[in-house]
Amino acid sequence: MDSNKEKGYIVTHTHWDREWRYPLWENRMYLVNLIDELLETLDNNDEYKSFILDGQSVVVEDYLMVRPENMGKIKRYIKEGRISVGPWYTLPDLYPLDGESLIRNLMKGIRYSDELGGHLHIAYESFGWGQISQFPQIYKGFGFDIVIVAKNVSKERAPDSEFIWEGPDGTRILATRLGQFGRANFFMNSYLKIMTGMDYHSEAYKLEWDKAGTIYHQADEQGYFQDYLKLENTEKLHEDMVRDAVQIAWDAVEDTMVKSHRVLMNGSDSTTSQPMLTEIIKKANGIFDDKEFALTTLEEYTEKLKELLDYDRLKIVKGELRDGPAPACSANALMTRPYIKILNKKVQNSLFHIAEPLSVISAMVGGKYDRNFLDIAIKYMLLSHPHDSINGVTQDKTVEDVMYMLNQALEISGVINNTACAEIVKNINTDCFDSKDILLVAVNPSPYSRSEIIKCYLDTPSEYNIWDFEIVDCNGRKMKKQRVSRREGTIPVNDLHSRPLPFYVDRHCLYMETGEVPAGGYKVYKLVPTKNFNRKAVFWAEMRTSEGRDISQSVNTMENEYLKVEIQNNGTINLYDKITNTQYSKLNYFEDTGDCGDYWMYYPPHYNKTFTSLGSQAKIWLEDNGPLSATIAAEIKMKLPAYALRPENEIRGESRRGDEEKELTANVYYTLKYGSRKVDVKLKVENTVEDHRFRVMFDTGINAEYSDAAGHFTVDRRPVSPIKDEFWPEMQTLPQQTFVDLSDGEKGFALLNNCLTEFEAMDNKKGTIALTLFRSVRNIICTEFRSAGIFPHQKGGQCIGTLEYEYSIYPHKGTWENAHIYYEAEKTNVPLKLIQTGKHTGGALPLNHSFYSVEPSSFVMSAFKKAEDRNSYIMRLFNPASERVRGIVNFSAKIKAAYFTDLNEKRIGDVMLLDTNSVILSAVSNKIVTLEMEMEEQI
Known part of the structure; x- marks a missing residue:
C-alpha cells in the first residue's frame, strides 16, 4: 500500500444463519452453492485475499457432509488464511443460554477450526441480540485482545467506534462497533449499488420482472407462500457509480478514531463470495487519488488499528451492551416459543450440572468417563443454539428440528446420569445389610451439601405385604416421611443376559426428609417395615393414619415455621414472612396484553386491552397435605380476545384486539414444605388465543433502586427506573x-426458576416484578426491512396448547448475597437423584460419602468435567458476590498436581494445595476461575 494515501481495508464475509428463513436442508443447499462458488473464486483469482465464514466453523462441517471430496482444498485455503473460520462453533444467542454453553461453543469452535487449519484470532460477533457483561473476561480467557461488537452499544455510550469494554470483574478488552451498518457497510452502501445500479436504501431497489433473468417460484398449494428464487446472476459493474458508492461506505465509518485507516465490511445475510469484488476495488483505486483500497483480512486491519490507536483517548464502556431502542438489539425475543428455552435449560442443567460431574465421580470409582456420549450430547445442544434457532424466529419446521436436537441431548445426558449413578451404587459396600433389605441412595451432584424434602417412589416385593415402613439413614436416624399413595404393579426388570423378569411390587409414593446429603456425593437409607397387611382382606383393611401436624390446616392456607400462605379467591396468594415480619399480598396474578409485533419486538396494538386475573373467581382445592408437604391448587379462567388486528408496517389497517373471545385456563399448584423458606409453584397454562403477551405478576411492595438477576458468571444489577428521560x-x-x-437492604424478594428468561422490575409503588411466560406472535420473518416471509398457516409462534413452568417465591432478609440466593437457585435447577437398590457384593465405598465439595457456597460451580486434551479434570467456578471470596475445593481422590488454566484449558499457573486432597481458592468479585487437577484414578 502507498503510505501517503488513506487506506480502506475491505473485508468480505457472509452472515450465515444455519437455519432461519429456510429450513435446515434447504439452507444447506444454498450453503453448498455458496462455498462451491467461493472455492471456484479462490482457485481462479489469486487477488481474492480472504473470505470470513461468519466467525463460526459449523458451516464447514455442514458443507463437508455434502462435499467430503473438497476436504483437502478447504483445509489448504484455511491454512493459507484465504478462508477464515471460527472461533465459534455455532453463532449463539446469548441471553437464553447460560455462560458455560458459550464457553463450550468457543472451545469446540477453536478446536474444530484448528483441525481444519486455524481459527480467526479475533472475537468476532455477527450475532447476539445484546452482548453479555462478562464477554471481556470470556474473550480474554481465550486469548483474544480485540472484539468486533455486533449488537448493541449506542453512540451515547460509545461516541467513537473504538472503545475499551470493561467487564464486571474489571477485565478490559479493546472493542469496535465498526460504524454505520456495521458488518454490512460496504455491501449495502457500495457493492449493491455498483453491481445492481440501484441504491439499496431507496425505493428504486426492487425486482424488475423484465430484467430479472430466470425466476423460480413454487405456485402450488404446498409452496406458494415461499420466497421467489432468482436463478440467474444479472449483475454487472456500473462504473459510473463506483466513486459515490465507495465514498458513502468510507463516510459511514467516520466515527473511527483512526480515520486514515478504515475497515469497510462487505457482506450481509447469506451473501456469497462476490467474485467481481476485486474488479470493483481496481476501479476504485483508479478513481481515488487520496485513498487506496485493498481486499484483505480482518486480522490485517485490526493489527494496524491496534498500532495506530491513541489508547489514552479511548472511552471505557462498562457492563452489558444491550442499549435500545428495541429493534437495534431484537430485545423482545426472549420468551418467543418458550418451549425451546425451557427444554434447553433442562439440557444445560442435565449435561453441565449432573452428567459431567457424575461422570467424573464414575471415573473416580473405576468406571468410564464416556466422553464420546457426552460430546455427542453437547454437539446436539450447540447445534440448537444459533441465535435464530434457540429463539424460534423461524418457520415451524425448523423449530421441530431444534426441539429434536435438544431432546437428543437430554436423552443422552439422562442415559449418562443413570450409567454413572449405577457405577456409584455398585461400588457401595452393603455388607452390613440383609439380602431382603430395600435400600435407597440419594445422589447429590452439586458441590454443596443439601438437606431437603423430596418426593420418591419405593417398590416393595408384593410377597412382603408391607403396608407401612420407616426410612432410616446410614447413621441410624429415622427420617420424617409423609405417605401419599400405594398401589400394586408389575415392573419389568431388564437383564442383558436374559429376557426381562416380571417384578410384582407395591409401589409406595411418599415425601421424605433426606437429612444432610454430602456435597458431590451420596447417602444410603434403608426401608424398615413397621406394618404388614392382608392382601386378600375386603373388610377392616388397614387405614391411613395422621399425626395431626399437617402443613395445611384449612383448604386455602398452609403454614410452616417460616412462612404462612393464604390462597385468595382469585387464585393469588398472600404470604407472611415470619423472619422479617413482612406481609406480602397480590402475589402470582396474571396479566394479558395485546401483541401484534413480531418475533423480535413486542408491539402492542394502538387500541389495546390489558387484562388481569385479579377479578377472577378461582376454583381452589387442597391437592396434597401432610406434615412434610402441602399443595393447594387454583384454577383461573380468563376470557381474552381471540386475536389482534395487526396493521401492516404498523400503520396500514386497524390496530386493536379483536372482539371474539376465548377462554384461557391457568392451573397453579402452590407447594409449601417443612423447613422451607420458599413457596414452590407449578403452573400449567392452556393457551387458546393469539397475538398477546402473558405474564405472571408479583406486587412485592419493596422499594428497590436496582433489580439483581442471575446472569452469565455474574449477577446483573440494573436500575429499576429507566436511565433516560425518554426511554x-x-x-x-x-x-x-x-x-x-x-x-x-433490610428485606428482599426473590423469584427462582428453571425455565424462564425474561422479567421486568416495574417502576411503580407496588414494587411489581413481572415474569414473561410467553409472547404469542405470528410467523413473519424479516427477510429485509421492506419485505418479509409470511407464513399464516404456521401457528407455532402463537404457542397454542399447554405450557408448563416451575418457579419459587422466596422472601428473605437483606440482599440476595445475605440470603444465599444463588445456592437456592442451584437446588431449584439441580435436583437430587434417587436410586433404589439392594444388598450386593464387591463394593468398597462407605454408606455416606462426598467425592468433591466447594466451600463456601458463594463460589458457584459451572463445570466439573474431564479436560479436553489431557487426562485430567477441569472445575470451573466463579464468584458472583460483591467482595473477594476465599475458599477450599475438596476431593476424596488424592491430587497429584493442580493448575490454573485459561478458559481454553491452557495452563497459566500452579494452584496452592492445602493438603493432598484440597485446593485453596481465592477470587475477586465476578472472577471466573478454572482449575485443572491431575488425580488418582480411583479412590
Missing part, C-alpha cells in the same frame, strides 16, 4: 438466568 419501554423487559431479586 424505550420494550427495553425494560430484561434477561435473567435462574433468579431475579429485589431488595431494599
Whole structure:
C-alpha cells in the first residue's frame, strides 16, 4: 500500500444463519452453492485475499457432509488464511443460554477450526441480540485482545467506534462497533449499488420482472407462500457509480478514531463470495487519488488499528451492551416459543450440572468417563443454539428440528446420569445389610451439601405385604416421611443376559426428609417395615393414619415455621414472612396484553386491552397435605380476545384486539414444605388465543433502586427506573438466568426458576416484578426491512396448547448475597437423584460419602468435567458476590498436581494445595476461575 494515501481495508464475509428463513436442508443447499462458488473464486483469482465464514466453523462441517471430496482444498485455503473460520462453533444467542454453553461453543469452535487449519484470532460477533457483561473476561480467557461488537452499544455510550469494554470483574478488552451498518457497510452502501445500479436504501431497489433473468417460484398449494428464487446472476459493474458508492461506505465509518485507516465490511445475510469484488476495488483505486483500497483480512486491519490507536483517548464502556431502542438489539425475543428455552435449560442443567460431574465421580470409582456420549450430547445442544434457532424466529419446521436436537441431548445426558449413578451404587459396600433389605441412595451432584424434602417412589416385593415402613439413614436416624399413595404393579426388570423378569411390587409414593446429603456425593437409607397387611382382606383393611401436624390446616392456607400462605379467591396468594415480619399480598396474578409485533419486538396494538386475573373467581382445592408437604391448587379462567388486528408496517389497517373471545385456563399448584423458606409453584397454562403477551405478576411492595438477576458468571444489577428521560419501554423487559431479586437492604424478594428468561422490575409503588411466560406472535420473518416471509398457516409462534413452568417465591432478609440466593437457585435447577437398590457384593465405598465439595457456597460451580486434551479434570467456578471470596475445593481422590488454566484449558499457573486432597481458592468479585487437577484414578 502507498503510505501517503488513506487506506480502506475491505473485508468480505457472509452472515450465515444455519437455519432461519429456510429450513435446515434447504439452507444447506444454498450453503453448498455458496462455498462451491467461493472455492471456484479462490482457485481462479489469486487477488481474492480472504473470505470470513461468519466467525463460526459449523458451516464447514455442514458443507463437508455434502462435499467430503473438497476436504483437502478447504483445509489448504484455511491454512493459507484465504478462508477464515471460527472461533465459534455455532453463532449463539446469548441471553437464553447460560455462560458455560458459550464457553463450550468457543472451545469446540477453536478446536474444530484448528483441525481444519486455524481459527480467526479475533472475537468476532455477527450475532447476539445484546452482548453479555462478562464477554471481556470470556474473550480474554481465550486469548483474544480485540472484539468486533455486533449488537448493541449506542453512540451515547460509545461516541467513537473504538472503545475499551470493561467487564464486571474489571477485565478490559479493546472493542469496535465498526460504524454505520456495521458488518454490512460496504455491501449495502457500495457493492449493491455498483453491481445492481440501484441504491439499496431507496425505493428504486426492487425486482424488475423484465430484467430479472430466470425466476423460480413454487405456485402450488404446498409452496406458494415461499420466497421467489432468482436463478440467474444479472449483475454487472456500473462504473459510473463506483466513486459515490465507495465514498458513502468510507463516510459511514467516520466515527473511527483512526480515520486514515478504515475497515469497510462487505457482506450481509447469506451473501456469497462476490467474485467481481476485486474488479470493483481496481476501479476504485483508479478513481481515488487520496485513498487506496485493498481486499484483505480482518486480522490485517485490526493489527494496524491496534498500532495506530491513541489508547489514552479511548472511552471505557462498562457492563452489558444491550442499549435500545428495541429493534437495534431484537430485545423482545426472549420468551418467543418458550418451549425451546425451557427444554434447553433442562439440557444445560442435565449435561453441565449432573452428567459431567457424575461422570467424573464414575471415573473416580473405576468406571468410564464416556466422553464420546457426552460430546455427542453437547454437539446436539450447540447445534440448537444459533441465535435464530434457540429463539424460534423461524418457520415451524425448523423449530421441530431444534426441539429434536435438544431432546437428543437430554436423552443422552439422562442415559449418562443413570450409567454413572449405577457405577456409584455398585461400588457401595452393603455388607452390613440383609439380602431382603430395600435400600435407597440419594445422589447429590452439586458441590454443596443439601438437606431437603423430596418426593420418591419405593417398590416393595408384593410377597412382603408391607403396608407401612420407616426410612432410616446410614447413621441410624429415622427420617420424617409423609405417605401419599400405594398401589400394586408389575415392573419389568431388564437383564442383558436374559429376557426381562416380571417384578410384582407395591409401589409406595411418599415425601421424605433426606437429612444432610454430602456435597458431590451420596447417602444410603434403608426401608424398615413397621406394618404388614392382608392382601386378600375386603373388610377392616388397614387405614391411613395422621399425626395431626399437617402443613395445611384449612383448604386455602398452609403454614410452616417460616412462612404462612393464604390462597385468595382469585387464585393469588398472600404470604407472611415470619423472619422479617413482612406481609406480602397480590402475589402470582396474571396479566394479558395485546401483541401484534413480531418475533423480535413486542408491539402492542394502538387500541389495546390489558387484562388481569385479579377479578377472577378461582376454583381452589387442597391437592396434597401432610406434615412434610402441602399443595393447594387454583384454577383461573380468563376470557381474552381471540386475536389482534395487526396493521401492516404498523400503520396500514386497524390496530386493536379483536372482539371474539376465548377462554384461557391457568392451573397453579402452590407447594409449601417443612423447613422451607420458599413457596414452590407449578403452573400449567392452556393457551387458546393469539397475538398477546402473558405474564405472571408479583406486587412485592419493596422499594428497590436496582433489580439483581442471575446472569452469565455474574449477577446483573440494573436500575429499576429507566436511565433516560425518554426511554424505550420494550427495553425494560430484561434477561435473567435462574433468579431475579429485589431488595431494599433490610428485606428482599426473590423469584427462582428453571425455565424462564425474561422479567421486568416495574417502576411503580407496588414494587411489581413481572415474569414473561410467553409472547404469542405470528410467523413473519424479516427477510429485509421492506419485505418479509409470511407464513399464516404456521401457528407455532402463537404457542397454542399447554405450557408448563416451575418457579419459587422466596422472601428473605437483606440482599440476595445475605440470603444465599444463588445456592437456592442451584437446588431449584439441580435436583437430587434417587436410586433404589439392594444388598450386593464387591463394593468398597462407605454408606455416606462426598467425592468433591466447594466451600463456601458463594463460589458457584459451572463445570466439573474431564479436560479436553489431557487426562485430567477441569472445575470451573466463579464468584458472583460483591467482595473477594476465599475458599477450599475438596476431593476424596488424592491430587497429584493442580493448575490454573485459561478458559481454553491452557495452563497459566500452579494452584496452592492445602493438603493432598484440597485446593485453596481465592477470587475477586465476578472472577471466573478454572482449575485443572491431575488425580488418582480411583479412590
